[in-house]
Amino acid sequence: YIVPRGWCRFGLKSNRVHFKINDIWDTWHNAFHGTTPSNALSIIRHQGFLTIGDKTMDGEIVKRRATVKGHESKRWFTTPHICYASHPW
DSSP states (O other), X not given: OOOOTTOOOOOOOOOHHHHHHTTHHHHOOOOBOOOOHHHHHHHHHHTSOOOTTOBOTTSOXXXXXXXXXXXXXXXXXXXXXXXXXXXXX
């Protein structure tokens, strides 16, 4: 695995038991998640992804920013290819 030129990588804290039971390090593929600098800072500060209804460290409730086919989504999206993650939606 090589970090693409001009990009950076952040490691997120993981549950070691969960990863070992599911053999994640040996069987899962790398994935990319594109985001804005301010969202990246939030991910780092909160040590993970926040979803709709979660409370930030500042006490704000995370609100819906986008919908998937008209429905609220409590998911985040990843892709196996850096070009998709870098698309400026």
